[in-house]
Amino acid sequence: MAGAAQTPRARYREQTRAEIKSAALQQLAEGGVQAVALTRIAKEMGLSGPALYRYFAGRDDLLSALIRDTYGDVARAMARAAAGAPPGSARAALHVLAGTYRDWAVAEPHRYLLIQGTPVPGYAAPPDTLLRARAALGPFLRVFAGAEPTEAVRPVVAEMDAWAGGDDTVGDWLTEYTGTAAPAAGAGAALAGTVLAWSQLHGTVSLEVSGLYGGMGHRASTLLTAQMDTLADAFRLS
Template structure:
């Protein structure tokens, strides 16, 4: 298929949007979400305030784009960690967890942007959910091969019930496992993925926030132990 031909005006618009987002990311890295200011970006780019609003409707619109980009980037990093790996669920799980952590540590300002609410009253774009699920999709495939320990059965049962009543979740599980979305495996895959996400989010968020500073361990060592324990509990 031939590449889409864009007009000079379209290319100019895309270039300006990219520059605005780059400037916003710089502000985000320097001072957090509160430091993102469209008026300052416009001034630095030599644009008037009203001119900037031709590219983004407001700060929430701009933040929404940054959030989409961040989810897409971390999803790509995890997909690359999963691509072409040997059929070893445990090593794959470690690779996925490592990719998640590496991305977050390399750009903590973007990680913190997609965790929690950036600003009071801010509502993330509706398509954010699908992007977040894309990040975790490869984990579903790993845990689909698991046999959960007895202690995990209540969690697996709740996840299986969630799949049965939520078509969106059922489609997500089926897409990444290639298995019937409402079979027994679906609950196992979803339980393992949510548990992995909880472990990753907790450990990585504490590391990115600097709360492990001065303690006698490395976050990577802690995460490796957590992932091994989780793999053991699913017989991986």
């Protein structure tokens, strides 16, 4: 059954929250997370400071909203990419997912660095951030679910098996994206491939969006393709 229609007051509240977040994203793009200032946002919007605090309890509350939105956008982009990946080839799907992740980060560098950059001093992310981050990486679990790890990555697989066996939330994550749960065979491989893919993506993409590849004579996309092929070989993806 469809939810009840919002009252005018509720619609106004949601609209104002959206405008505040939009202003904060502009500040984020201009000067990074340290540039996000509620007092400046209030002034730009013609609100008093106390009025703005009716919509967000403070800067950390606003940052949490931006982080939730960002992870949601990444997760949706990755889900669309997974749905459109060539069927029958885990290796091709890996390249599609990696390319999508990089494309999103390059297009939204300030938002990427908000979730993957230098931690904000004194800020503690809300507990649901972990679930949102796992949703963004979930499609990689499917890619590696049927992998055959080589000896080079078996130590990682063993540690991931132990992790899955000792954390029920990890088992739930596996079940959601692969249909299996720890300690089922292949759980460690799916997790190991996903974590290794994320670590390589994070390293390459973070360096690119931070401008640290300038003058090095290569394209980040070329480097990422080589990294994903090497990872696919380590897990014998076809």
